[in-house]
Amino acid sequence: MKARDAERYRWHRLVAALTTVAAVASLVGCGTDTPPSTQPGSPSASVTSAEPSPSPRAEPTPGSLLIVMDSSGSMNESLPTGGTRLDAAKNALRQLVGDLPEDARAGLRVFGDKVPNTDRERGCRDTTLIAPVAPLDRQSMLSAIDGYQATGFTPIGYSLREAASDLPKDGPRSIILVTDGEDTCAPPDPCETVRDLKREGFDVTVHTVGFALSDNKIARDQLSCIATTTGGEFHDVTDGLDRTLIDIATRQMRAFRAQGQPLAGKFTQREANTGTLGTRYVDTIQMGDRHYYRFPVPPGSRIGATVYTAAEPDAPSSVLLCLTASLVDAGGGSISSGPGGGDNAYNSQVDSVAPKIINAAEVWLSIAASSCRGAGRGEWKFRVEFTVDTPTRQANTPKVTQPPIEGAPVPRDAATGTVGLRHTDTIISGEANYYRFEVKPGETVGANVLTMGNPKKGRSSVLCVTASLVDENDNAYQRSSGAGEDTDENQVDDIAPVAVNADQVWLKIDADDCRNGGDSSISFPVEFTVR
Structure with a gap:
């Protein structure tokens, strides 16, 4: 990464801030919501004709x-x-x-x-x-x-x-x-x-x-x-x-919290009820079953999915649930699958399906819930919530309500954040930002960084973000893997907890255009927590 003087750094940040404000204003002004279309049913029911979309459920009293x-x-x-x-x-x-x-x-x-x-x-x-x-x-x-x-x-x-x-x-x-x-x-x-x-x-x-x-x-x-x-x-x-x-x-x-609109899964793709991209849905699945849900998509779009399985607190420790989520084509062939894995049924689980290009007008989400112990269909039922969507849409609508803090080009000039709080800032590819945090000597410290994609830049370049916990001399205690993503997609960097034998630590967020050779001066909103 090239060295820059403080004046150029401040100028870049001013331009980035103005660009971000303009982008958010345009998104707020032109956003539209498309009402979902659902077809109620149950896995054991026969094929039903399309019915009018149900009206949104009233929000329950907050917990x-x-x-x-x-x-x-x-x-x-x-x-x-x-x-x-x-x-x-x-x-x-x-x-x-x-x-x-x-x-x-x-x-x-x-x-x-x-x-x-x-x-x-x-x-x-x-x-x-x-x-x-x-x-x-x-x-x-x-x-x-x-x-x-x-x-x-x-x-x-x-x-x-x-x-x-x-x-x-x-x-x-x-x-x-x-x-x-x-x-x-x-x-x-x-x-x-x-x-x-x-x-x-x-x-x-x-x-x-x-x-x-x-x-x-x-x-x-x-x-x-x-x-x-x-x-x-x-x-x-x-x-x-x-x-x-x-x-x-x-x-x-x-x-x-309200979990979403009901969309009943079916045992076959032919019978699958139809959902809408970007809408959060809920269903109940029994251990040993596989449910399918159909989603119309714009051909050539990148589609991913997130599936959350709510915990079943009454399940004994002997019940192990293996959750597998996949996007499949009309013939049942796998397009993209989550990592799967398993956990005790009394714990919640998340399975994220990586976005892939869909060269068709529809895609099916498959959710399978099985016993990790190899048993057949079990008595336990689990509530699942799921969303199928484009990563660009998700990147376009960041929810940024946390305390902002401005990064500095060197550790000694860094502003001080609060351990445990979610902070926000704007980073620029080709530069590194530092943020200072006070800790107790000997404490175990980790961090999480979410970088929002810049939808206006499309997939013209790849952003490589590396997050590190460093000392005042920029020596690293621990760093993230630093993988890259297309500039229009969100990416997450986790820093594994590490013991810090000092009363302060710096979070360093280093962003590079890993396709075009470092400095491309594209701005990206970030959210981060040191804990």
Whole structure:
């Protein structure tokens, strides 16, 4: 990559910013929506004639998620891996906040954060809603996480009773309770408190997470009972608290959100119901079955697909679901397939079908759900949501609502971002941008970068984006694979987590035109998170 002086860099960024504003304005002004056409049916039904498209379903009442976090004095104890339990909990919360979807409704309650453990009467009522359940405000939640401390008792039952009034009266509601020990204010036993709440109409799922419980059987029994009583899950973790919280919250948030319009799959292509490009659909598929869906397409267009399988929380760990999604032609021949793979049925899965040129007027999406253990048709049914679309259309409509931050050409001039937040900027092919982030020494740090395609440039060139975590001297801790994509397509670069033994780290995003020899000065919007 050629060196550039700061003046030229700023000029390029000004031109890129003006170009991006003009492009967004033109997209907003000329966008149109095409109503989908569906043909209701079931896999076992015979061929039916086309029926009028159903009217869009009304949006359900938004779901709500409340985290109830232990901030008792024991959370100040050190972990074998370094840092305290409180440090690990706060880091997990920060990463969770960064991963929540834009339309999430979430809140945070802590207990044991104010009254010392020498005052039992007051300490057993010490619980505070530090972030009310509301449409997601990442900065407000991060400030609340930074502001609380670990001090006193562990009033789990009392906190859950208070949490009942934190949540709205309507819509799906869930709580994730995290604690490193048993309720130190019992009796009453917290599970009995939950039973009382259920009898009073408290219809809320409580997932419980025991963190670093060691040999604390009382805590395990309490948390397991709370989860079982409310239809939730109990997780016993010694590390990886962040992954556990994100996994639970992601599945809950997906369940809360409207999933799309129903489109019933058929067992054969000839019977397949017809969908519309760009529309999100939902269906239910039974283990051992394959469903087909037909999509008219403009001949010569690039078509891809994304299939999401919702978790089945009641499935035991012995049930392994293998999901395979493919785009096939009229004869059933495979055009493009997702990577497939399998997971426990109580986990959600995603299978992405890479875009390919379709030289026909129609294409079929095939979704197969099978048992990874080789068994036949099983009793378990799974809700799937899927979209078939052109990557250009997806690139044309980036949803950019996160805090912008302007990159710098060298590390020392970099602006400072916030760990866990999704930031945005504009990059220019032929240049590198740096962004600074403050971290705790010894923390494990990773990153995700999404580069939006530039539809006006078509496939005239290939953009190679490499994302790296570097130190102040530009020495890399870890970098992404740096694969390339046509300039009109989105691309994602993930940096695997790595330990950073410093109090700051820089994200470097390096963009090159890998077909035309480096500098082509094409601008691209990017979104990125360091976590």
